[in-house]
Amino acid sequence: MQRSPLVFALQLLVTLLAAAFLVVPAAQSILAGLTVNYFQGLRSGLTLDWVAQVWGLYAPTILRSILLALATLGVTLLIGVPAGWALARKPGRLSRLVEEVVTLPVAIPGLALALGLILAYGGIREFRASVAFILVGHVLYTLPFMLRSVMAVLAAIDVRTLEEGAASLGASPWQRFIQVVVPNARPGILAGSLMVVTLSIGEFNLTWMLHTPLTQTLPVGLADSYASMRLEIASAYTLVFFLMIVPLLIAIQIMGGEKRAKKRK
Amino acid sequence: MPSADRLAKLFLIPLGAFVLAFFLLPMVRLVAVAGSGPNGLAEYLVLITNPRHFGTLIATLLLSATATLATLAIGVVVALFLGRNRFPGQKALIAMLTLPLAFPGVVVGFMIILLAGRQGLIGSISQSLGMGRMVFAYSMAGLFAGYVYFSLPRVMVTLLAAVEKLDPSLEEAARSLGASRAQVLRDVILPGIGPSLMASGAIAFATAMGAFGTAFTLATRIDVLAMTIYTEFTLSANFASAAALSIALGLITWGVLALTRNFAGDRVAAAG
Numbered sequence: 001m002q003r004s005p006l007v008f009a010l011q012l013l014v015t016l017l018a019a020a021f022l023v024v025p026a027a028q029s030i031l032a033g034l035t036v037n038y039f040q041g042l043r044s045g046l047t048l049d050w051v052a053q054v055w056g057l058y059a060p061t062i063l064r065s066i067l068l069a070l071a072t073l074g075v076t077l078l079i080g081v082p083a084g085w086a087l088a089r090k091p092g093r094l095s096r097l098v099e100e101v102v103t104l105p106v107a108i109p110g111l112a113l114a115l116g117l118i119l120a121y122g123g124i125r126e127f128r129a130s131v132a133f134i135l136v137g138h139v140l141y142t143l144p145f146m147l148r149s150v151m152a153v154l155a156a157i158d159v160r161t162l163e164e165g166a167a168s169l170g171a172s173p174w175q176r177f178i179q180v181v182v183p184n185a186r187p188g189i190l191a192g193s194l195m196v197v198t199l200s201i202g203e204f205n206l207t208w209m210l211h212t213p214l215t216q217t218l219p220v221g222l223a224d225s226y227a228s229m230r231l232e233i234a235s236a237y238t239l240v241f242f243l244m245i246v247p248l249l250i251a252i253q254i255m256g257g258e259k260r261a262k263k264r265k
Numbered sequence: 266m267p268s269a270d271r272l273a274k275l276f277l278i279p280l281g282a283f284v285l286a287f288f289l290l291p292m293v294r295l296v297a298v299a300g301s302g303p304n305g306l307a308e309y310l311v312l313i314t315n316p317r318h319f320g321t322l323i324a325t326l327l328l329s330a331t332a333t334l335a336t337l338a339i340g341v342v343v344a345l346f347l348g349r350n351r352f353p354g355q356k357a358l359i360a361m362l363t364l365p366l367a368f369p370g371v372v373v374g375f376m377i378i379l380l381a382g383r384q385g386l387i388g389s390i391s392q393s394l395g396m397g398r399m400v401f402a403y404s405m406a407g408l409f410a411g412y413v414y415f416s417l418p419r420v421m422v423t424l425l426a427a428v429e430k431l432d433p434s435l436e437e438a439a440r441s442l443g444a445s446r447a448q449v450l451r452d453v454i455l456p457g458i459g460p461s462l463m464a465s466g467a468i469a470f471a472t473a474m475g476a477f478g479t480a481f482t483l484a485t486r487i488d489v490l491a492m493t494i495y496t497e498f499t500l501s502a503n504f505a506s507a508a509a510l511s512i513a514l515g516l517i518t519w520g521v522l523a524l525t526r527n528f529a530g531d532r533v534a535a536a537g
Contacts, residue, residue: 007446011346018343018417019361025376026365028386032379039384079283082276089273098277102284107519109475111494112511116291119298119508136287143283163269173269202369204478209498219478223371226482231384238375249367253360256422 026242033236050236054225058237061221066244068131068217069200072138076146076196079139081189084150085181089160099151103144110205113140118209131215137206142199146192153188154181191255198248202241218244295508302505311506312513318493318506322513325490328405329473332412336469337462339413340420345454348428359425366418370411370478377411377483378402403484411479416469427461467525471518490514 033051036044055062087095105113117137122128159181166176182189204219211220218241225234302308312318347359368376381387381402391399401407431454439449455462477491490510498507 004446008350011342014339014342015346015358015362018339019358021380022365022414022417023361024386025379028379029375079279083280086273086276089269098280101289102280104519105288107471107522108515109477109491109511109518111475111477111491112295112515113288113291115494115498115508115511116295117287119504120291120294139283140287143280147280167269173272176269177272198367202367202372204369204371205475208477208481209495219369219371222375223478223482226371226375226378234375238372241372245367246364249364250360252366253363 029235029238030242031235032232033239035232038231038235050232051239053233054237054240057229057233058218058221058225061216061218062240062244064131064215065201065218068135068138069197071135072142072200073193073196075135075139076143077189077193080143080146080192081150081182081185082177084147084188085154085159085177085185087147088151088154089163091155099147102147105140106144110137110141110203111209113137114206114209129212129214134207134210134215134217137210138200138203141203141206142196145195145199146189149188149192149195150185151188153185157184159184187255191252194248194252194255198245198252201245201248295512298504299508299512300505302503302509304505308505308509309512311509318510321488321490321493324405324488325474328409328489329412329470332409332473333416333466333470335409336413336416336420337466339417340424340465341455341458341462343421344424344428344458348425348431362421363418365414366422368415370415370476370480371482372478373411373415374479374482376414377407377479381407381410403487405487407483408480408487408489411483412469412473412476415476415479416465416472420465420469423461423465424458427458431457463525467521471521474521475514475518 031042032038034046034048035042036047036049087099114137117133117140118128121133127133162180162184163176166180171179202219203217204223207217207220208223211217216224222234222237222241225237229237299308300306304311307314312322343362347355347362365373365376379385381400383400383402385400385402388398388400391397402410435457436449436453439453444452475491476489477495480487480489480492481495491514494507494510494514497503497510
């Protein structure tokens with residue numbers, strides 16, 4: 001199509017504005033977390049003091065979020081990978097229905113899920129006050145991503161034939177699952193795992209309702225610092241969050257890029 | 266393979282138990298609590314019968330719809346630009362536009378405060394231009410910006426993939442038959458990426474309807490549905506209303522996603 005320079009320039013402008021809209025505040029917050037005084041700007045000098053203060057104030061929330069994400073990953077792997085295979089090997093109406101129900105929590109606001117959990121289990125004091133309560137919420141929200149990711153890979157590689165081959169060689173169903181299905185589903189498991197960890201570390205909507213003062217996570221602490229701390233500390237805390245989540249996001253982008261590249265071939 | 270079938274059934278038990286205990290049962294409980302308040306079963310309709318809640322519903326719907334339309338409009342322009350041109354730094358630009366993909370709502374709220382808050386960048390710029398300090402983070406306008414920020418990366422990913430799949434020969438044919446640029450856009454490009462527009466628009470809309478973190482960070486006084494549910498539950502301890510409103514909100518977001526899903530292959534995240 002022949003190009004009109006005006007249309008081209010307008011498109012370029014919108015694109016650059018959109019990129020600036022997304023990136024400038026993130027850069028601002030990184031900068032604010034590292035400058036001595038944000039309102040005086042860079043002239044006041046760079047410092048790691050704010051990051052150190054954040055560590056002093058919020059270290060438990062950071063560690064808790066990491067552990068929680070790993071626990072969420074563990075549970076979603078244990079439940080999701082076997083179930084993903086079980087659902088993928090017999091695609092039918094029942095399998096669709098199960099997938100549908102399991103995926104529902106993604107389509108419902110976290111607030112509603114959390115209210116349901118509190119109304120159903122809030123009376124069990126030890127459970128309500130423990131991190132396990134938040135873990136349940138995170139698994140509920142992330143499980144569909146693991147399940148779908150595993151199912152998508154298994155649907156694409158005709159795992160049935162591979163399994164039958166292994167069966168004819170005398171492998172038991174359990175051996176076939178561990179030695180044939182899991183290795184073949186690895187790209188899906190990896191993509192699902194990245195998604196689960198990323199979502200769990202950043203989850204706020206459910207966690208805000210499910211947490212107690214003793215079970216605060218990183219995003220809960222962030223909300224607290226936004227409301228009550230000076231801008232530099234809030235920014236430094238956000239910087240810590242970025243350091244945790246951006247590598248995960250880049251990994252997801254790279255994996256998505258590879259998948260697209262493969263499809264194009 | 267009869268024993269493999271048995272293993273598969275065994276593998277579904279943990280999934281079934283978890284979903285039953287921590288999703289289906291709590292949802293049943295939610296419905297039960299909503300109907301057992303002082304208003305009885307009438308509570309289910311509180312979203313429509315209570316004028317204050319109804320006003321909030323309309324405001325939330327309008328806000329979510331306009332934020333979604335704005336996101337889609339920006340997304341189409343940017344996706345067409347990035348999908349059709351090759352230039353140095355393009356990869357970096359795409360990375361910048363898709364990186365905030367999983368920023369939680371709270372963080373998005375903070376980004377908007379840094380942009381348009383009391384000490385925000387936009388305020389400083391508008392002041393130095395002699396237009397006074399522009400501050401709009403703590404209002405509906407701030408929430409609007411927040412929802413666009415939240416959804417733009419997701420919409421971008423989907424639309425960029427759709428634009429790359431479009432067949433350029435269709436456009437060339439339309440052009441050679443004398444169609445104008447606007448006609449090509451209306452009759453060829455938009456229908457071509459239509460399914461992706463519907464799908465990503467539905468996700469953006471559903472997310473905006475249920476978004477809690479952004480509103481929570483910007484201002485607790487903004488009247489959107491999620492904030493109302495939160496205050497009914499925690500401040501007024503009005504469990505029946507909170508439950509009834511969550512059910513209504515859940516039905517809306519789920520309904521929008523289910524309606525548009527037929528158009529699209531894959532759903533990404535929704536209620537972030």
